Amino acid sequence: MRSDPSPSRPFMVCRDGEAVPGGLEGAVAAIGNFDGVHRGHQSLIRMALEAGRPAAVVTFEPHPRTFFRPSEPLFRITPEPVKLAILRRIGLDGAFVRRFDARLASLSAGEFVDLLAQDLKLSGVVIGHDFHFGRGREGTPALMKELCAARGLSCRIVEAVRDGAEPVSSSAIRAALEAGDVARANELLGYRWFVQGEVRHGDKRGRLLNYPTANMRLPEDCRLRYGIYAVRAAVDGRPVDGVASFGRRPTFDNGAPLLETHLFGFDGDLYGKVLDVELVGWIRGEEKFDSVEALVARMDRDSDEARQILATDRTASMIE
Structure with a gap:
């Protein structure tokens, strides 16, 4: 991955309602919650960085689980300011932070990909092998690839990163921290x-x-x-x-x-x-x-x- 960006190359954050900065137009973006920005997340980010375009992530705040299960507090490994600091340090050009609310949750799979192509002006996406999206999690990685192709976006799907027999996951990291490990x-x-x-x-x-x-x-x-x-x-x-x-x-x-x-x-x-x-x-x-x-x-x-x-x-x- 790139080293820490220089001050001459700022890390850009684009939120709901904001115009896409010129430096992020045509970006290739890894998509996910990225809580922890762990080794599995980094494999997606690495692929976005290697695409030869501006590299970014599309991430969501609050965490979707908080939206769907508000009575069950989620131990955030990296609250938003920490997550953005890590993404900057990794060498990304920026982050699209989308508010996860009822409107976003109601988008169909096709409407979600329209948001990526039209609102965020992406040229490509990188997703994990188990990424689901759209209303009721109707979208699968295979459907993402199909919908992206129809809209002129590239789509790369990344397999799980494992540590021995165990897949690297945010839940495994939370469990380790709760144990003091x-x-x-x-x-x-x-x-x-x-x-x-x-x-x-x-x-x-x-x-x-x-x-x-x-x-x-x-x-x-x-x-x-x-x-x-x-x-x-x-x-x-x-x-x-x-x-x-x-x-x-x-x-x-x-x-x-x-x-x-x-x-x-x-x-x-x-x-x-x-x-x-x-x-x-x-x-x-x-x-x-x-x-x-x-x-x-x-x-x-x-x-x-x-x-x-x-x-x-x-x-x-x-x-x-």
Whole structure:
């Protein structure tokens, strides 16, 4: 894939009701939800990049499952801002973000392809082998190929990417993160999973323990396992190693879940800044300690283990 685009080649986002930017006219677009932008998604994107035209994705917000089953919150691996940041970093020219609502859900398969050809002005599409589209999921990959041919669009269908016997999927990555197995999640993603959020003021307890932290609230749908992780953050464009706790602080207040990141050797002010934090490795589950002294002693060991994990990890980064 391309390297990170230069500032002279901006990443363009085209939403409902907006004219297609000149730089995206005639694009070849991979189509999907792209939650996680994992290795399977990247195989579609790679094919769009190799087509010799502007390369983009067509993606949907909110996630269609949220529209169809609003009472069942979906753990989003990559909320929209993170997803777009990854797509830019991969080297795409842009993204068509379509609002998934009753109007879009009601389109027939043919009307959906008309949208691609006429409204988005695409020259071709790339889809997965199991992609379904149109009202009631009536459209199949074979039908997509037929409808595209009738409208002068190219259509490429990509087979599943597997990791051993298991197909790479967003659901498998969610399950790994819910178990705290970030190493497995990162293997399926092809890069270190990261979260993004604004650093908030806390109760400053970490400073009293000689472990100052940058505190972030993760999305309410985040079901990452509570525990301690080896992490790496991007601070003013440079990577900084650290250790983080995600959970409710049972030793103190058992409050709302927070990601509390201690950055090794960092003494700057991050309040109000948006921070990207990669989760690199699992250390242990969240625990309640009988004393502050016991907690600090365990935090010292956690920090040593985090340094060991970070020194040996070679997974690709999307934030550096």
